[in-house]
Amino acid sequence: MRLRFAPSPTGYLHIGSARTFIFNWLYARRHGGAMILRIDDTDIERNTEESMRSIFDGLGWLELDWDEQYRQSERLELHRRLAWTIFEKGLAYRDFTPAHAGEEAVSREGGPWLFNPGARELALEESARRAAAGEPFVLRFHVPREPARPVEFHDTVYGPQVKSTADIEDFALLRSNGMPTYHMASCADDMDLRISDVIRGQDHLSNTFKHILIFEAAGAAVPRFAHLPLLIAPDGAKLSKRRHGSVVSVTTYRDAGFLPHAYVNFLCLLGWSPKDNREVMSRQELIDAFRLEGINRSNAVVNFREQDPIDPKALWVNSEHLRNLPVAELLPRVRRVLECDGLQVPQDEAAFARTVDVIRSRFTTLNDFVTRGRAYFSDRFELAPEAAQKLNQPGARELLHELGARLSVLDDFDEQSIEAELRKLAIERNVKAGAIIHAARAALSGQPVGPSAFAVFTAVGRQRALERLRNA
RNA sequence: GGCGCUAUCGUCUAACGGUUAGGACGGAGCCCUCUCAAGGCUUAAAUACGGGUUCGAUUCCCGUUAGCGCUACCA
Helix, strand or coil: CEEEECCCCCCCCEHHHHHHHHHHHHHHHHHCCEEEEEECCCCCCCCCHHHHHHHHHHHHHCCCCCCEEEEHHHCHHHHHHHHHHHHHCCCEEEECCCCCHHHHHHHHHCCCCCCCCCCCCCCHHHHHHHHHCCCCCEEEECCCECCECEEEEEECCCEEEEEEHHHCCCCEEECCCCCECHHHHHHHHHHHCCCCEEEEEHHHCCCHHHHHHHHHHHCCCCCEEEEECCEECCCCCECCHHHHHHHHEHHHHHHCCCCHHHHHHHHHCCCECCCCCCCCCCHHHHHHHCCHHHECCCCEECCCCCCCCCCHHHHHHHHHHHHHCCHHHHHHHHHHHHHHCCCCCCCCHHHHHHHHHHHHCCCCCHHHHCCCCHHHCCCCCCCCHHHHHHHCCCCHHHHHHHHHHHHCCCCCCCHHHHHHHHHHHHHHHCCCHHHHHHHHHHHHHCCCCCCCHHHHHHHHCHHHHHHHHHCC
16 A cells, blocks of 8 residues: 655645645555655746745654655656657647637636647647647647546545546646646656555545546556545635635644644544544554544634634644643653743753643643743743732732741651641631732742642742742 | 535534434533642534425435635646
């Protein structure tokens, strides 16, 4: 079994493309097949190196891998050879009509454009002569239409598909600059790379009929096809950079502090279901559960809003992974965001792990560790307004100073001892323990809310905790 | 315009032709509690519309409507 993901490097890695990669990858991994990354860069006008980087960066960030890698621009001879083979079989012809000449005909008649008048009938000798004379031409597939016949295939997701050749235009195989078109290059490579299953976006569903004509003309076996429903915006439009901005780029989610796998997990839930109500799944669970039968047919909305550009479900999936991942797996990731923000990562690995474990359960993204969780890793943090309010309660500061003094002589700086000491103080001063607790949390973490205040003490560490009480 | 695809809560989705149409996110409420999360419980919220077929239709068929895709020398 051989799967491929074939992006064209004309923009950054789109979340829809990422999902397509993931479904191919899941299928390959589940069946022990090979995953192939093929860069479809035959459109030399629009390709960019930057886009290429974005694809590798994006896939790398998502921690997705592949077994083989190709670049179509390095395989042009193969594509051209196959195109001319089809020509020699009499199944393609040279069309000398200048570019765009056919467009007017379409708008005038209102009907579909099928071929340029006269081009199909051009005698072979004249065609060869004009080509030899250097006249530019496109090589077009000669779609059989008298009589027209149905082209059929079975899509694993969409079921039986049929279209009459009477409705298929004579599409181009080779451009006038000699470059193969997408259809030609893609099919030639799929044959050469022995792709067994083509899993791609539904926008290619109707193109598949053309592809089948090419496979047949080349005398090659037709792969299995499975088309994926598209990802769309809340307004029903196809996701596009121009209209929807950064929500379509995977880097947005990386920068927002998503765990790579959590985002993969979220993307999987768009258009696919394990059908057993599971949603939060590990990578292995995803591989084990993935079935093409679980893919549905209607487009999925990425539910973002103008003010809030990230789908709430994505955030939820991320927070689930964030709090349930083995801490050891989370640490390097937290370390990275801390370092990126110039924060000091604790030397003591065990203490670091405990701190992360204490605070992670109420965080939703990795970025929370340097924002809401800043006080756990740095002395330069801001006191949230609501936290300041708690500190400004009458008598609160004095109580914290006293608490600090008492805790400083404690033998064991653990949660039980701290709690005992704090409650004793509350009773002596005849105040509610909660008042001291809330003020302490505010002083230690800069936040009005958070983990158990006693856990905050140990997470922040003795030295810092006492210092913050003193300076409260 | 032509051809094709699709249609279940706001969103993601589940439901051999027989279910009080299920779950999740988000919303509302309650419980728990040192706060906030988490967790538990409760709640509002859907089969686009019209015809068939059938004892019975979310499910099968047709039509309408809507959305999307393709209709390039883009992919």
